[in-house]
Amino acid sequence: MSEKLHEPDFPAAEAIDAPEEPVETRTGLNIVVCIKQVPDSAQIRVHPVTNTIMRQGVPTIINPYDLFALEEAMRLRDDYGGTVTVLTMGPPMAEDALRRALGLGADKAVLITDRRFAGSDTLATSFALTSALTKLAEEAPIDIVFTGKQTIDGDTAQVGPGIARRMGLNQLTYVSAIDSLETEAATITVRRRSEGGVQVLQSKLPCLITMLEDTNHLRRGTLQDMLRAARAPLTVWSADDAGIEDPMKCGLRGSPTVVKRVFAPQPRAEKAEMVAVEGKTPAQIGDAILDVLFAKSPKLEADVSAKITA
Amino acid sequence: MAQAPQNPASSRAAMQMQLAEKFKSYKHVWVFVEIERGKVHPVSWELMGEGRKLADDLGVDLCGVVLGPRDEGTKQAIKEAYHYGADVCYICEDPLLADYRNEPYTRAMTDLVNKYQPEILLLGATPLGRDLAGSVATTLQTGLTADSTELKIADDKSLAATRPTFGGTLLCTIHTLNHRPQMATVRPRVMAMPEPDTSRSGRMVWHSLRMKEDDIVTKVLEFVSDAQVEKANLAYADIVVAGGMGLQQPQNLALVQRLAAVLGAEWGVSRPLVQKGWAPAERQIGQTGNTIRPKLYIAAGISGAIQHRVGVEGADLIIAINTDPEAKIFEFAHLGVVADALTVLPALTDAFARRLSARAMAS
Structure with a gap:
């Protein structure tokens, strides 16, 4: 991976000045969706003595927020042609999540898995994923990278922006809708959720979109997709395969x-x-509650009545 | 912890701070003052209150970072930053900062950090704050702890940021030992709003953006204001009434709404009700929904899973109504009623109405 971050110039400037890919060579959109396999949080238990997560028997799922990203990516592919590749970093068993995504209609799947990735925080995760994305982009330039808004286990919402920054992609977070996409001009117009309203943003490809929840309805995969998913070969890369030269940037280190x-x-x-x-x-219960409540907090009675009269 | 194979991070728990020479000059606590559409997000002042304690512990300055267009809103934000505790403000005023966009904001923030070198940088965990924090931390190649619920200065003077993990099942305390600045985001309403001191003011440091509109790829075509700002109301409501699975039927949500109406309160729900489609996501209270900090919180038919608890713990007084005396909610409620929410809610509504009208007549 080219380490853009240490160059003196502002990294995003590169994306602006980078020569655009010749339009005629494009055969639709090249979209990559980053997903994560997570434990189903509703079923997590904590060991009462050791305070550790008891993982045994906890089923894993695709991070629910990522499914909105996957669906949106597949919609764009259906409208404009191209391919949707799902990418994940995780242990070998994360293959399940990728096969599930293929069954829903994704075209290709890439797993990056390596003991050296263990213990990655968000910075190390965005580094590893960016390496894989850069490697993928050698085959064909990537137009859009999608991620979910955040994961349900980490809840950080940082990996998407991290990838955008590292790759010099235009960053579009909390997107609730894609209004339009002009592939020739490489422009995209999206709606972005912000405090108290929605920003309508026009930006350029390549970009990174983090998709907001409840913005689309996930399709059911076709029978054909499901059959394909079970047997399709997955691309599995180690850190070396993903082109990572500096292991000090991976995992815990x-x-x-x-x-x-x-x-x-x-x-x-x-x-x-x-x-x-x-x-x-x-x-009588109602009165008893109020008696205890106002005895406990006399100020509250005044506060509550002030609220009513106001 | 003897679970190294499962959680390799635990072997690092004993790691000591070994700060590189280049980071030793990093000093002071910074709070990003989030302005959107001319208004400061209240989370910025909550952070200012928390930042003040951290700065005092370290014996350093508390600084506000104010980015925005040159207008009344920005001017007011600077003034108030001092009222809420800042000693210094780093200010970048530029028309390009009129609407939030990742590129110019990231540029301004990273330039300021590189130039003035703070040891701690705090931002609100809002759509804007999270968008910006992720970019800034990646550009600076430093650690960022998201959605912290507690911030403290550790014995080694590093920032100990505690946050819920695995959906709130566990808490973990995270340090950025060997990189600077140490960054953290905090969700709205997790920290208390400090009392402003209007007599305070401080030093101003001006910074210029040095960008042109042509340098910025992303353009804001339009801003569509929300007709209803329910979410903000719930987070900042003085009284909140919420219902959970104990309501049994979607139409029984009306009992919660009726009590809320009598109290001039906001109403909310626990996560299962949103998942069932009984209420919209903006009404959800808890870890993945709204964090609330009301004077009074009434939880009806809510079992009190940890995900819910972390969203309501900041309430001054919690009344829990649940048929199950063993329900988790009684572990953190102040007042418990073991009864059916469906009968207690209407009774409580009547009792409040009677008591309050009597009081109004007497006064």
Whole structure:
């Protein structure tokens, strides 16, 4: 990977000045969707003594936010032609997530897996994924990289922007809709969720889009896709295969953040004061709650009445 | 922790700080003052309050970073940054910063950091803050801890940022030991809003963007304002009433809404109700929804999973109504009622209405 970040110029300037690929050589869009296999968080349990995550038997799923990115990518492919490649970094078993994406209609799948990736924080993750994307771009230039808004296990929303920065892609986060795409002019117009409203942004390909949730409905894969998914060969790359020359940028060693302590939330020292309800009518319960509440916090009664009269 | 094969990071827990020479000059705590459409996001002042404590612990300055167009909104933001605790403001005023766009904001922020070298940089975990923080941290090749719920200065003077992980099942404390600045984002309403001190003011440092519109690929064609700003209202409401699976039927959400209406409160739901499609996502309270910090929170038929707990813990007073005396919510509620939410909600609504009208007549 070319290390753009240490060049004195502002990295994004490169994308602006980079010569555009000749339009006539394009055969549709080359789209890559970065996905992550995550534990189904609804089923995670914590070991009561050791405070560690009990992973045994916890099913894994494709990060739900990534599915909106995948669907949007496939829609663009259906409209403009081209290919959708799904890319993930993870242990060998992350293959399941890729096959599932193929079954939904993705065309190709790439897994980067290496012990050296273990313990990656978001900076090291975006480095590894960028290396793989750069390698993929050697075959054909990438037009759009999609990611989900965030993952449900890490919740950071940082890997997408990290990739955009490293690759000099125009960064479009929290996208709720793609309004238009002109492949010849390489322009794209999207709606981006921001505080109190939506920005309508016009930008250029190549770009990175992080897709907002609930923005589309995931298709069911065709029978043909599902049959193909089961048997299709996957591209599996080690760190070396992905063209990573500097292992110090991978995994734990490439992660500036250090997890010093993992612990379960402590119960509050003081338990809830229980309102006696035995033998009371609902109306009496209602009054009993207010008695205890206002006794506990006399100021609240004034605050509440102030709110009503206002 | 004896689980190294499962979690290789644990072997690093004992890692010591060995700061490279180039980072030793990094000093002071910075808070990004997020302005959108001329208004400062309240999370910036919440961070200013938290940043003040960190700066005092370290014996350094607290600095605001104000990026925006040259207008009244930006001017006001600078003034208020001092009121909320800043000693210094780094200011970049440029028409190119009128609307948020990643490129010029990242440029301004990274240039400022490289030039003035803060040791800590805090941003709100908002759509804007997260978009910017990821770019800035990657450009600077430094560590960024997202969605922190607690910030402290550790014994070695590094920033200890605690955040929920695995959907809030666990908490972890993260340090950026050997890179600077140490970056963290914090969600709105997690930290308390400090009292402004209007007598305060401070030093201003001006910075120029040195970019042209032609340098920026992405253009803002339009801004479509939300007709309803429900989400903001819920996060900043003084009273919140919420319902969970104990409501049993979608139409029983009306019981929650009725109580909320009597109290002039906002209403919300726990995550399962959003997943069932009973309520829109902006009504969700908890780890993946809104963090709330009301004076009073009434949770009806909510079991109190940890994901919910981390979103409501900042409430001054929590009343929990649940039929299950063993429900987790009673572990962090202040007041518990073991009863059916479907009968208690209407009763409570009546009781509040009666009590409050009596009070209004008496006064």
